[in-house]
Every structure is written in C-alpha cells, then in structure tokens.
Amino acid sequence: MTKTESTPAGGATAVAEPVVAVSGVVAGYLPGVNILNGCSLTANEGELIGIIGPNGAGKSTLLKSIFGLVKVREGSITLRGEEITNLKANKLVAKGVGFVPQTNNVFPSLTIQENLEMGLFQRPRELAERLEFVIEIFPDLGKRLAQRAGSLSGGERQMVAMSRALMMGPHVLLLDEPSAGLSPVRQDEAFLRVKEINKAGVTTIMVEQNAKRCLQICDRGYVLDQGKDAYTGTGRELLNDPKVIGLYLGTLGDE
Template sequence: MTNSNPGAVAAPAPVSEPVVEVKNITAGYLPGVNILNSCSLVAGDGELIGIIGPNGAGKSTLLKSIFGLVKVREGSIALRGEEITNLKANKLVAKGVGFVPQTNNVFPTLTIQENLEMGLFQKPKSLAERLEFVTAIFPELGKRMGQRAGSLSGGERQMVAMSRALMMGPHVMLLDEPSAGLSPVRQDEAFLRVKEINRAGVTTIMVEQNARRCLQICDRGYVLDQGRDAYTGTGRELLNDPKVIGLYLGTLGQD
C-alpha cells in the first residue's frame, strides 16, 4: 500500500497496459471551485477497482470526470492510451465505456426491455445478441421484460441500470454507489452482480459507500480524501492497514 504523503512506501508495481489511466486531474462543477485536486487512478485490463473515502472526498466526481460529465481543468484521462479528457458521454459509450449513476438510473415509465433497448440505441442490430448476454448475467430480467421499471424495487432497478449499461458491450464499467439505499441482503446481491460483470471480462471501477465490502471484493483500491488519492493498494492491503482502518474504515461501511 502507498499514500501520497512524503516518505510513503514505494507504490505497487505499475499495471501493465492500463485500460483507464487518470493522471493528476483537477476538476469541479463550478468555475474556480475544484473538487478533485491532482487526483490519479489506473485500471488494468479485467481489474475490479474500488474507490472509497469520506463523504465529499470527490469519489463520484472522479467517475463523472472519467465519463465526461464534469469538466477536467488540468491533467489527463486516457482509454487504452487514447486521450479522452472531456470527451462527451455519447462518444465514450461508443468507445466502450459504460456508466451507472447512483440515482435516476432507469426510465420508470418504460418496461425492462425498453430500458435495455435504450442502452443499445447506437447499435440496434445487436439487440438479440446483447439481450442474451445480459440475461445470462441477470436471468431474473429475462422473465420480466414486459414489467415497467417504475414498479421495481431499488435492487431490481439497479439490476436494470447495470444491464442497460452492458448492452453496448463496454470494455470499462463505471459504477457509482451500486449498494446505496439497499437492504443488507440486497447489498450482498449487488456486490455479487458486480463480480459477475467483472468476471465477464469488463474492467470495473466502482465507487462504494460500504468500504469494507468494497475492499473485500476489489483487486485494488483507492482511498480519496479532499479530492486526492490519499492511499492505494490491493483490497487486502487497505483492509489491514492501521492508518486506513483508523482514519477511514472506523466510520465507513460498517457491516
């Protein structure tokens, strides 16, 4: 594990051929007000990356910056070596980046199938193939395609949102608080779904409020604090590091 403070231990070995590489970005919603301050992150092919930290640390802002929803003022973001800094979301989707926001992530008046079709508007001819793929991961959806999304529970809506993002066959999935607002049982189901998506070959970057559970399932984790990547290491390293436990895990994501 390493942190951004002087005298920190050596950083982990660099990830070979990073799929996503965020270098020292400064970003924010309002002119002159920065939420992220020289923040960095790297995700390798097939990795599951967890991002934790206190409220207001910039976790969701980091995901939105990668997805072109927040203006990056300094630094750079690359996808497989290609510069994508401040690229519009629709172009990022076409390049293989999916994003699942925390709230308002389904079209409640549309059916499950119509929601999934909305996720494939750029490649409508692939509908049958992609429906087969997502219903293999989420078989419950295949039995309820005609049900309106507005009638679903929070956990079921999250399932539809993830599936819609998967319809375009993304190489990278950005998940913002997938367990937020769910019961403990539904939270466990959400984490299992995240693992299934990752096992299907999708590089996954997840912001999560349940810090302990996040670190238990991720390959590597980043702890954000005041808009900076304060600590990084494998999930196990961060779970067992006394400083991270004392500063962050003591008040974050209790089981």
Template sequence: MSSETAAAPTPASGDVVVDVKDLFAGYLPGINIINGANLVARKGELIGIIGPNGAGKSTLLKAIFGLVKVREGDITVNGESIVGLKADKLVQRGVAFVPQTNNVFPSLSIEENLQMGLYQNPKIYAERLEFVTGIFAELGKRLKQRAGSLSGGERQMVAMSRALMMDPSVLLLDEPSAGLSPVRQDDAFIRVSDINKAGVTTIMVEQNARRCLQICDRGYVLDQGRDAHQGTGRDLLNDPQVIGLYLGTLGADEGH
C-alpha cells in the same frame, strides 16, 4: 502495513484500460473537487474507490464520464484521451456509467430500457441480451415489466444491464449499494463481482468501504480529491492507517 508497502505495482501499459493522471476537476469556476487524483484500471480488474463523504469519489467518476469539467491532467481509455468528449462519444469509446439515482427509464419496460442502451448499435441486441441475462437471469423472465414497478435493487440490475448492452471496455458504478436493504446490498456486490468475472473492467465508488475492499482487486482511498492510499483490497483492509482513518467510520457495521 503502510500505504507505501500496500501499493500495487504499476500496470504494464499494454494492460491499461483507464489511466487518470494528475486530474483536477470541479463543478464551479475556480473550485476544484478533484485535486491531482491518479487512478489506473487494468483489463479485467475490479477497482474500488472509497473515502469519507465529500472526498470527491462520485465527482471522479463523473469527470471520467465527462459530466464534470476537467481543468488539468488527462484521462485515457485504451490509450486515447477522452477529456472533453460528450457522453455519446464516450459510449462509442467503450465507457459506460451507472449513476447512483435516476438510472432507469421508469415508464419503459425492462426490455425497452435495455434497447435504449443499444441505440447506437441495435444490431447486436440479441447477442448482448444473452450476455446480460446470463448475469441477471431474472430480468430475462420479466422483460415486459415496467421498470417503474421494480424495487430499488431490481432497478439497479436494470441500470447495470443497460450499461452493459454496448459491450463497454469499462463500467463505472456510482454507489451501487446505496439505499438498498442489507440483503439487497449483498446481492448488489455479488452482481458487481459477477459482471467483473464475466470480463468487464469495473470501477466502483462505494460508501460501504469494507464490503467494497473485500471484493475488489485493488482499491483507492480518496481524501480531499486526492488518492491518499492505494493497494490491493486485502492490503487496504489490513492497513492500520486506513483502518484508523477510514474504516473505523466507513461501513464499520457492515464488516464481517
């Protein structure tokens, strides 16, 4: 199956939560890491972004969250451009971002970390705590525990929970399985799927390509800052070109 036949149909505009169009972005003047990338996430979708090292996967997420300068193109969330907005404004617009590392406040308790996620709207704490502990039940039993004493997988749960406290329109996850043991990796993917099934539109960058494509609704293969292939997760898993170029080296030992 070619990448053309694998491509998913263009979403109806009313369903679109995130729309990235012809994006060029980079860290240094005159050097773009993202070179004309496109991405669409519909309401309630789980979108996976895979590709080789250096393809610009994490940079694309950071560009959406305003951490990398956008030079050309546009990014809209719920139909409104968010290019140039600072992090606090993006959170107000419903964009939540969980970085790969340094994603909790280690000196604070789990409860205090969750409260930090709601500094813009503390009145909804009880309501949102009920939501996140419905997904991460064990956190609700350990709210007073210091985040710095948690394992890597547990910290990842706290980071995702904190991001969910503001009831975001879209959750951006950068390598949620990175650095975790195989068992914890599987747990991380299950949690991401649970978050999405709870109604949160999710865009996930992931190095474990096979596992990512197994759980996502649609996937994008980034190569040299461009979306080289797109389609449903199942189509990309079975696309000979994607298998030959990417899945042979990406997460091959994680395949089932």
C-alpha cells in the same frame, strides 16, 4: 489481478497499457471551485477497482470526470493510451465506456426490455445477442422484460441500470454507489452481480460507501480524501492498513 504482461522475442517483459489512466486531474462543478485536486488512478485489463473515502472526497466526481460529465481543468484521462479528457459521454459509450449513476438511473415509464433497448440505441442490430449476455448475468430480469421499471424496487432498478450499461458491450464499466439505499440482502446481491460482470471480462471501477465490502471484492482500491488519492493498494492491504482502518473504516476493520 495484475497487469497483463507479454514477453517479446528479445526476452524483455512488456507491460500492457492501462485500460484507464487518470493522471493529476483537477476538476469541479463551479468555476474556481475544485473537487478533485490532482487525483490519479489506473485500471488494468480485467481489474475490479474500488474507490472509497469520506463524504465529499470526490469519489463520484472522479467517475463523472472520466465519463465526461464534469469539466477536467488540469491533468489527463486516457483509455488504452488514447486521450479522452473531456470527451462527450456519447462518444465514450461508442468507445466502450459504460456508466451507471447512483440515482435516476432507469426510465420508469418504460418496460425493462425498453430500458435495455435504450442502452443499445447506437447498435440496435445486436439486440438479441446482447440481451442473451445480460440475461445470463441477471436471469431474474429475463423473466420480467415486460414489467415497467417504475414498479421495481431499488435493488431491481439497480440491476436494470447495470444491465442497460452492459448492452453496448463496454470494456470499462463505471459504477457509482451500486449498493446505496439497498437492504443488506440486496446489497449482497449487488456486489455479487458486480463480481460476475467483472469476471465476464469487463474492467470495472466502482465507487462505494460500504467500504469494507468494496475492499473485500476489489482487486485494488483507492482511498480518496480532499480530492486526492490518499492511499492505494490491494483490497486486502487496505483492509489491514491501520491508517486506513482508523481514518476511513473505523470499527469495520476489526470485524
């Protein structure tokens, strides 16, 4: 999927503003210790962006920096051209940015429906409409709305977490390791749901340890290494890049 283009009256082609643009970001958790060291990324309208790389490369830190959970010390982050660097998470949600963390991503003592309602606390009057949208993507949840989230499997909790993030109707969804800890069958289901979310019109940025599957479904990918974007290209290009295969995919690239 490419940038949205339009042709003005003069005949020149205008390229739309990226939905998310990360430029030269330096960020970290502790004073003087940077995890990101000049990282850049763009996500265009309707794209599914995959972020892969070795452990400690800064993948999750990048998502948290976009979502205002990690202090950005240098660089900038924009949302449709608007500066959002270090904006608080609640304000980002109101602007149409959703985030699904890897762990502790549901309220276990609440039912599935109550978890979903928590995702819409800023606009409770839209509950019926948003529930209908979410249940179309996750039909199994619709049959179990009264079940407590704490009784769900890891894969089911991941579905609830993604659903809750969708309740506000985000323009952009940030996913941190959606397949982590899941069985192979549940991993396939998670990737299928990610594709369905993206096809529903939500620009998606996904960090994923399952590098091969991530590159198979994404429009474009970024390989992070030591806090920088070392390689970028379409998912297919990265899957077939000898350097990416040798350094990050290993034998997975030959399967």
